[in-house]
Amino acid sequence: MTTHTRPKNLPAEERRNVTVEAVIELAATTNPGDITTAAIAKHMHLTQGALFRHFPNKEAIWQAVMKWVAKRLMARIDKAAEGVESPLAAMRSMFLAHVTFVSEHPGAPRMLFGELQGAKPTPAKRLARAMMKQYAERLNHLIEAGKACGELAEDLDSQAAATLFIGTIQGLVMQSLMSGDMEKMRADATRVFAIYQRGIAKTQNDPAEVA
Amino acid sequence: MTTHTRPKNLPAEERRNVTVEAVIELAATTNPGDITTAAIAKHMHLTQGALFRHFPNKEAIWQAVMKWVAKRLMARIDKAAEGVESPLAAMRSMFLAHVTFVSEHPGAPRMLFGELQGAKPTPAKRLARAMMKQYAERLNHLIEAGKACGELAEDLDSQAAATLFIGTIQGLVMQSLMSGDMEKMRADATRVFAIYQRGIAKTQNDPAEVA
DNA sequence: AAAGATAGTAATTGATTACTATCTATTTTC
């Protein structure tokens, strides 16, 4: 007979973190809406009921996961732009950091998209919205700085440029989710950003035109 | 007392079409995965069981809906590009036609995204994939033509340009789904496309540079 | 107008879901 090893007792906060990570891993292969508390518990080698010792309900789990994603993603992006003097270079660095983050956590964008698409305003959706807003602010700041220092076209539509930046990433992510190939996305990212950069930069430093 | 008027008997094929339209309308306000057969039936003033007279199971309903969306969207896009001599102008026309279609049927992209994100390959996902492939082919054709006639940069990365085209739309759609404002999306579309165009065009006919 | 085909209703099924009540094992605390 197999001995059912009982999971180690973890303090509540630690168990919460383990839960969040389990959900993100599950979201990589399962449609977020179809992730059941039973599936989460099974993935943690825990019984379903035990989850509710640490979360009052399922929605609280989603909330914790969104918080985790927002925190990690924003930290990654901030770090990428940190210390980069050129606004355009900072944008490129952010772009690639974002794509890398997603390739490491494929479940993250699925949860974000799924949550943001939801009709009714759940707490998790509120968090996702707040993150997107923060993201857009960072971008706007960089774009304005880029205009000021002459890297970006003065007549550039800043809002449209920010929308396109985020949209470009979303498009890459969506297509990688379809193909399931996360490596390809990172390769495509630099190529796609090159076109975006050409669209917003003041002058095109096109190496082919030098010849 | 209220008289329960029994719905008119419709021939099978007509009832299938009505069903598909009901689902798309529901998808505009409901997360696609949460649309129940009961909700569909209620929206059609029908009992839940009656649906299964016309569809063998729920998945067959999704399949029918995806077929409907793919057919209508591609027809709209083809018509938009039809008779436009300039490849770049054709791309712009396609872009705006696509955005208009989405603003008329907000449920359509939600179903597409939701379906494409799904992990396992359902028949509906197969249809969605096929449509995306067809879409990409149309784009590649136009991009190559644009290069040939000198509208687009010769060294343009065609594949990346196609990815960015689709991604740009997805980004616009995603943000409109978040805000719920479909009108804003159509306004943003032209501004965002302007940047995209600048990124792929051979020369920038920037009015500001004339001065 | 009768007969057969089609399309509807109403009620029910088994499976699955989030959540809970109760008991037991493990830590922590003094």
Next chain:
DNA sequence: GAAAATAGATAGTAATCAATTACTATCTTT
């Protein structure tokens, strides 16, 4: 080292879902 608090398992609950059944109304055909 006993008591108290915490974290787990076990075994439920009510609600909801897709799908099915038995039956009835309506349309079409001859």
